[in-house]
Amino acid sequence: MMRGGLERKSKASSEIPSSSLADMAFLLLIFFMVTTVFRKEQPRDAEFPEAEATQKLDEPRKDILHIWVERDGAIWINDQNTPMEAVAPIVNELYRESNQRLVPVLRADRDVPYRVMNSLQEQLQEAGTVRVTFYTNLEQRMARARR
């Protein structure tokens, strides 16, 4: 008799409660929907150089202009193949539209000859955007060795 009473007490529900499962899933779903940014630009043929002094940029995304330089020296701004002489007027217009807040980020392939980068820097000086960033990947190995 006593044994039976004990057995009844330990008979808790053997199922995992699943009524809040949908709520949890939707919560996660909404989080990912809000944080997702779909890539606006086409992928380009560029492998970036590595640097241990790589810093994160604090500029808001809308103030950042990507200037892609492919391995063969081709320049792409907003998915447009741009000849070197056209960089300054285009960047200057975008710079004025952004109330002088635009920061060009040079996403250049690591094996581009320096003369291309030099001409590009001259174009940016002409456009008035003197604060530029060279896009680099963080060099992990060196950073660890330094510590």
Next chain:
Amino acid sequence: MAILKKKNRPSGEIPTASMADIAFLLLVFFLVTTVFEEEKGLRIVLPERQEEIEVSQKNVLHLTVQPDGVVQVKRGESPQVQPVSSSQLSSIWRQEFSRNENLIAAVKTHPEASYRFMIDVLDQLQAAGAERISLQQLEL
């Protein structure tokens, strides 16, 4: 009669059993397509157009980047040229900067040198805390 009545009465509730499945499907889709893109890099401020600053030679550390990645270091007025690899530049800069606080690093890169060799030099200088850096193309 009773049978007919029963037939006309569908369930008044929307089925919620598959709700979690739908939500998880969407969730997996967004998980897979999400790319957390980080904006990062080496910052530098270029000089304004037509802005030329005369700097006394003794305050300049000349760094010439050759096409093979070797960096030639020339200290101010001394005619001596010392070839080094870019990984040594950080310590060279610290050493020179402790002697002269007004030092400017003038990085001159050969036009045919790979861009990454210039980045290596810039990286070493910035890692060593250099703020006054000038980037130029080597005149041949």
